[in-house]
Amino acid sequence: MLDYEKRNGTVCVRLSGELDHRRAEAIRPELDGLIADPGVRRLVFDFAGLEFMDSSGIGMLIGRYKLMRSRGGSVAVMPGGRRVERLMELSGLYEIIEKLA
């Protein structure tokens, strides 16, 4: 079950705990169900409560970015802790995905 908020064309998903390969696979169907609504123009991930992420999380983000971009939408991230951000910086994803303050 995803913790999310949907308002005015924006879906904000709060992720907590660990985002690894297993978790990424598990949440993907629900996530894609949420953004399948053509009214959704913006997808925001809130990583504040995320304790661990590996490159499977990066893969998941790239996948959602491609999906949203293909229909003119956007993806943004509310940064998590130092560990998560270290991986985000290493991936270079903030060059294509907006980092919210």
Add this chain to the structure above:
Amino acid sequence: MKIINEMRLDFWSRPENEALARMVISAFIMPVNPTLEQLGDVKTAVSEAVTNAIVHGYREAKGLVRLRASLDEAGGLSVEIADKGRGIEDVDKARRPFFTTMEDSERSGMGFTVMESFMDQVEVISQLNSGTIVRMTKRLAPAPVLAREA
């Protein structure tokens, strides 16, 4: 360098064992008091290697993944993740950032880049249809107390 502790764990290539491997390696290095940064680095690197074994080595079919680790008296960690899966056709290519053989499955192709960034050394030995071994080392805090006890 004198080894002060060693461990070995075999587990099925099931995705829930990615978390198991992270917990085990964390518990194993805890006695040398790693910094939070070092702990996170090791957990992430092991997670990447184990995920590679499960996703690429076995393509999510059932197989055994072996995690081995040792600590030396100077706080040096050696960790090895081995599978008997498909192997890697071209290791140099696989180690390139963003290279992936699974374009459609949302693999980022960053696994080896993460391992190389977070560990001191990464060695990959692979043979097609016989498996892959990833060996990594990282210097953690020295462990004077443990070394004396051993």
